[in-house]
Amino acid sequence: EAGVAQSPRYKIIEKRQSVAFWCNPISGHATLYWYQQILGQGPKLLIQFQNNGVVDDSQLPKDRFSAERLKGVDSTLKIQPAKLEDSAVYLCASSYLAGGPNTQYFGPGTRLTVL
Amino acid sequence: GNSVTQMEGPVTLSEEAFLTINCTYTATGYPSLFWYVQYPGEGLQLLLKATKADDKGSNKGFEATYRKETTSFHLEKGSVQVSDSAVYFCALRAEGSNYKLTFGKGTLLTVNP
Numbered sequence: 001e002a003g004v005a006q007s008p009r010y011k012i013i014e015k016r017q018s019v020a021f022w023c024n025p026i027s028g029h030a031t032l033y034w035y036q037q038i039l040g041q042g043p044k045l046l047i048q049f050q051n052n053g054v055v056d057d058s059q060l061p062k063d064r065f066s067a068e069r070l071k072g073v074d075s076t077l078k079i080q081p082a083k084l085e086d087s088a089v090y091l092c093a094s095s096y097l098a099g100g101p102n103t104q105y106f107g108p109g110t111r112l113t114v115l
Numbered sequence: 116g117n118s119v120t121q122m123e124g125p126v127t128l129s130e131e132a133f134l135t136i137n138c139t140y141t142a143t144g145y146p147s148l149f150w151y152v153q154y155p156g157e158g159l160q161l162l163l164k165a166t167k168a169d170d171k172g173s174n175k176g177f178e179a180t181y182r183k184e185t186t187s188f189h190l191e192k193g194s195v196q197v198s199d200s201a202v203y204f205c206a207l208r209a210e211g212s213n214y215k216l217t218f219g220k221g222t223l224l225t226v227n228p
Contacts, residue, residue, distance in 0.1 A: 003158075033215070040220065040221075041220050042119070042204050042206070042219050043218050045215045045216065048215060056215060091158065091159065093159075102214075103161050104161075104216060106151075106158035106160070108157055108158040109158055
Protein backbone atom coordinates (compact mmCIF):
# COMPACT_ATOMS: atom_id res chain seq x y z
CA GLU A 1 0.00 0.00 0.00
CA ALA A 2 1.44 3.37 -1.02
CA GLY A 3 1.97 5.86 1.78
CA VAL A 4 1.11 9.53 2.04
CA ALA A 5 2.92 11.49 -0.68
CA GLN A 6 4.02 15.09 -0.32
CA SER A 7 5.81 17.52 -2.59
CA PRO A 8 8.07 19.33 -2.75
CA ARG A 9 10.35 17.90 -0.05
CA TYR A 10 12.23 21.17 0.38
CA LYS A 11 11.43 24.78 -0.45
CA ILE A 12 13.37 27.99 0.14
CA ILE A 13 11.63 31.33 -0.43
CA GLU A 14 12.02 34.98 0.49
CA LYS A 15 9.64 36.54 3.00
CA ARG A 16 6.47 37.96 1.47
CA GLN A 17 6.59 35.38 -1.34
CA SER A 18 3.92 32.73 -1.82
CA VAL A 19 4.34 28.97 -1.58
CA ALA A 20 2.13 25.92 -2.02
CA PHE A 21 2.46 22.36 -0.77
CA TRP A 22 0.74 19.30 -2.16
CA CYS A 23 -0.42 16.13 -0.43
CA ASN A 24 -1.84 12.89 -1.78
CA PRO A 25 -3.27 10.73 1.03
CA ILE A 26 -3.47 6.97 1.20
CA SER A 27 -6.15 5.69 -1.14
CA GLY A 28 -9.53 5.42 0.55
CA HIS A 29 -8.64 7.61 3.52
CA ALA A 30 -11.44 10.06 4.19
CA THR A 31 -9.66 12.24 6.72
CA LEU A 32 -6.68 14.43 5.88
CA TYR A 33 -4.62 16.58 8.26
CA TRP A 34 -2.02 19.31 7.80
CA TYR A 35 0.43 19.85 10.67
CA GLN A 36 3.15 22.47 11.20
CA GLN A 37 6.30 21.27 12.96
CA ILE A 38 8.63 24.07 14.05
CA LEU A 39 12.19 23.01 14.89
CA GLY A 40 12.38 21.65 18.42
CA GLN A 41 8.60 21.34 18.83
CA GLY A 42 6.00 18.71 18.24
CA PRO A 43 3.64 18.91 15.27
CA LYS A 44 0.69 21.29 15.63
CA LEU A 45 -2.54 20.66 13.73
CA LEU A 46 -3.36 23.42 11.24
CA ILE A 47 -6.41 21.99 9.50
CA GLN A 48 -8.40 18.76 9.31
CA PHE A 49 -10.60 17.68 6.40
CA GLN A 50 -13.26 15.00 6.35
CA ASN A 51 -13.66 14.19 2.64
CA ASN A 52 -13.71 17.70 1.13
CA GLY A 53 -15.19 19.49 4.14
CA VAL A 54 -13.26 21.30 6.89
CA VAL A 55 -13.67 19.75 10.35
CA ASP A 56 -11.21 21.88 12.33
CA ASP A 57 -9.20 24.91 11.24
CA SER A 58 -9.07 26.64 14.60
CA GLN A 59 -5.26 26.92 14.58
CA LEU A 60 -4.87 27.94 10.94
CA PRO A 61 -3.65 31.57 10.52
CA LYS A 62 -6.36 32.40 8.04
CA ASP A 63 -4.96 35.79 7.12
CA ARG A 64 -2.10 34.09 5.27
CA PHE A 65 -2.73 30.34 5.19
CA SER A 66 -5.33 28.58 3.08
CA ALA A 67 -6.02 24.96 2.27
CA GLU A 68 -8.34 23.04 0.03
CA ARG A 69 -9.20 19.45 -0.69
CA LEU A 70 -11.06 19.36 -3.95
CA LYS A 71 -12.90 16.12 -4.74
CA GLY A 72 -11.98 14.78 -1.31
CA VAL A 73 -8.61 13.34 -2.36
CA ASP A 74 -5.52 15.52 -2.91
CA SER A 75 -4.97 18.63 -0.84
CA THR A 76 -3.02 21.85 -1.23
CA LEU A 77 -1.79 24.12 1.57
CA LYS A 78 -0.83 27.66 0.59
CA ILE A 79 0.97 30.46 2.41
CA GLN A 80 0.61 33.98 1.06
CA PRO A 81 2.58 36.03 2.00
CA ALA A 82 5.16 34.03 3.94
CA LYS A 83 6.82 35.29 7.11
CA LEU A 84 10.11 34.28 8.71
CA GLU A 85 8.25 32.46 11.49
CA ASP A 86 6.61 30.15 8.92
CA SER A 87 9.91 28.29 8.56
CA ALA A 88 8.97 24.76 9.58
CA VAL A 89 8.26 21.26 8.32
CA TYR A 90 4.71 20.89 7.01
CA LEU A 91 3.38 17.40 7.53
CA CYS A 92 0.37 15.83 5.86
CA ALA A 93 -1.36 12.85 7.44
CA SER A 94 -4.39 10.77 6.58
CA SER A 95 -6.62 8.26 8.30
CA TYR A 96 -9.46 6.02 7.18
CA LEU A 97 -11.85 7.83 9.48
CA ALA A 98 -11.37 10.52 12.10
CA GLY A 99 -12.04 8.63 15.27
CA GLY A 100 -12.06 5.25 16.91
CA PRO A 101 -8.96 3.11 16.41
CA ASN A 102 -8.06 4.77 13.13
CA THR A 103 -4.36 5.49 12.92
CA GLN A 104 -2.99 8.65 11.33
CA TYR A 105 -0.33 7.91 8.71
CA PHE A 106 2.17 10.69 8.02
CA GLY A 107 3.96 11.74 4.87
CA PRO A 108 7.68 12.68 4.81
CA GLY A 109 6.92 16.39 5.10
CA THR A 110 7.95 19.53 3.26
CA ARG A 111 10.73 21.55 4.87
CA LEU A 112 10.11 25.28 4.28
CA THR A 113 12.81 27.88 4.85
CA VAL A 114 11.78 31.53 4.69
CA LEU A 115 14.69 33.97 4.28
CA GLY B 116 -6.66 22.43 27.49
CA ASN B 117 -4.95 19.25 26.42
CA SER B 118 -1.17 19.03 26.68
CA VAL B 119 1.70 16.56 26.64
CA THR B 120 4.99 16.97 28.49
CA GLN B 121 7.93 14.71 27.70
CA MET B 122 11.43 14.64 29.02
CA GLU B 123 13.94 17.03 27.54
CA GLY B 124 16.55 15.59 25.26
CA PRO B 125 18.85 14.79 23.81
CA VAL B 126 19.32 11.34 25.27
CA THR B 127 22.54 9.52 24.41
CA LEU B 128 22.95 5.83 25.24
CA SER B 129 25.29 3.00 24.42
CA GLU B 130 24.01 0.00 22.53
CA GLU B 131 22.15 -2.52 24.74
CA ALA B 132 21.43 0.09 27.42
CA PHE B 133 17.98 0.45 29.01
CA LEU B 134 15.82 3.29 27.71
CA THR B 135 13.14 5.30 29.47
CA ILE B 136 11.54 8.42 27.99
CA ASN B 137 9.06 10.02 30.36
CA CYS B 138 5.72 11.36 29.17
CA THR B 139 2.90 12.91 31.20
CA TYR B 140 -0.33 14.41 29.95
CA THR B 141 -3.21 16.71 30.82
CA ALA B 142 -6.57 16.02 29.24
CA THR B 143 -10.25 15.88 29.99
CA GLY B 144 -11.98 12.55 29.91
CA TYR B 145 -10.20 9.43 28.77
CA PRO B 146 -7.73 10.15 25.98
CA SER B 147 -5.96 7.63 23.80
CA LEU B 148 -2.17 7.79 24.06
CA PHE B 149 0.47 7.26 21.40
CA TRP B 150 4.18 7.14 20.79
CA TYR B 151 5.36 8.17 17.34
CA VAL B 152 8.93 7.84 16.04
CA GLN B 153 10.61 10.00 13.40
CA TYR B 154 13.75 8.55 11.81
CA PRO B 155 16.13 10.97 10.10
CA GLY B 156 14.66 12.26 6.84
CA GLU B 157 11.38 10.39 7.27
CA GLY B 158 7.84 11.14 8.38
CA LEU B 159 6.33 10.19 11.72
CA GLN B 160 5.47 6.55 12.21
CA LEU B 161 3.18 5.15 14.87
CA LEU B 162 5.28 3.10 17.28
CA LEU B 163 2.62 2.01 19.77
CA LYS B 164 -0.64 3.09 21.34
CA ALA B 165 -2.97 2.49 24.27
CA THR B 166 -6.62 3.43 24.39
CA LYS B 167 -7.62 2.88 28.00
CA ALA B 168 -6.18 2.85 31.51
CA ASP B 169 -3.75 0.01 32.32
CA ASP B 170 -3.41 -0.94 28.64
CA LYS B 171 0.13 -1.71 27.56
CA GLY B 172 1.19 -0.84 24.03
CA SER B 173 4.18 -2.66 22.59
CA ASN B 174 6.08 -2.86 19.31
CA LYS B 175 9.66 -3.60 18.20
CA GLY B 176 10.74 -4.20 21.81
CA PHE B 177 9.32 -0.87 23.01
CA GLU B 178 6.60 -0.77 25.67
CA ALA B 179 4.46 1.87 27.37
CA THR B 180 1.68 1.49 29.95
CA TYR B 181 -1.26 3.88 30.24
CA ARG B 182 -1.27 4.99 33.90
CA LYS B 183 -4.32 7.11 34.62
CA GLU B 184 -3.47 7.58 38.31
CA THR B 185 -0.20 9.29 37.40
CA THR B 186 -1.36 10.58 33.96
CA SER B 187 1.72 9.03 32.42
CA PHE B 188 2.72 6.94 29.39
CA HIS B 189 6.46 6.37 29.72
CA LEU B 190 8.30 4.66 26.85
CA GLU B 191 10.75 1.87 27.71
CA LYS B 192 13.02 -0.55 25.92
CA GLY B 193 15.25 -3.07 27.59
CA SER B 194 18.13 -3.04 25.11
CA VAL B 195 18.46 -0.26 22.54
CA GLN B 196 20.17 -0.61 19.17
CA VAL B 197 21.93 1.92 16.97
CA SER B 198 18.96 1.70 14.59
CA ASP B 199 16.68 3.08 17.35
CA SER B 200 18.32 6.50 16.98
CA ALA B 201 15.45 8.85 16.18
CA VAL B 202 13.13 11.49 17.62
CA TYR B 203 10.32 10.09 19.77
CA PHE B 204 7.03 11.96 20.23
CA CYS B 205 4.39 11.28 22.84
CA ALA B 206 0.87 12.28 21.79
CA LEU B 207 -2.72 12.15 22.97
CA ARG B 208 -6.06 12.10 21.22
CA ALA B 209 -8.74 13.47 23.48
CA GLU B 210 -12.45 12.84 23.42
CA GLY B 211 -14.48 15.61 21.86
CA SER B 212 -11.50 17.13 20.07
CA ASN B 213 -12.39 15.99 16.56
CA TYR B 214 -9.84 13.26 17.29
CA LYS B 215 -6.90 15.56 16.60
CA LEU B 216 -3.50 14.63 18.01
CA THR B 217 -1.72 16.81 20.57
CA PHE B 218 2.03 16.17 20.57
CA GLY B 219 4.84 16.67 23.03
CA LYS B 220 8.00 18.44 21.90
CA GLY B 221 9.87 15.27 21.07
CA THR B 222 12.97 13.60 22.52
CA LEU B 223 16.05 12.97 20.39
CA LEU B 224 17.63 9.60 21.11
CA THR B 225 21.14 8.79 19.90
CA VAL B 226 22.47 5.28 20.40
CA ASN B 227 26.21 4.78 20.03
CA PRO B 228 27.81 1.43 19.11
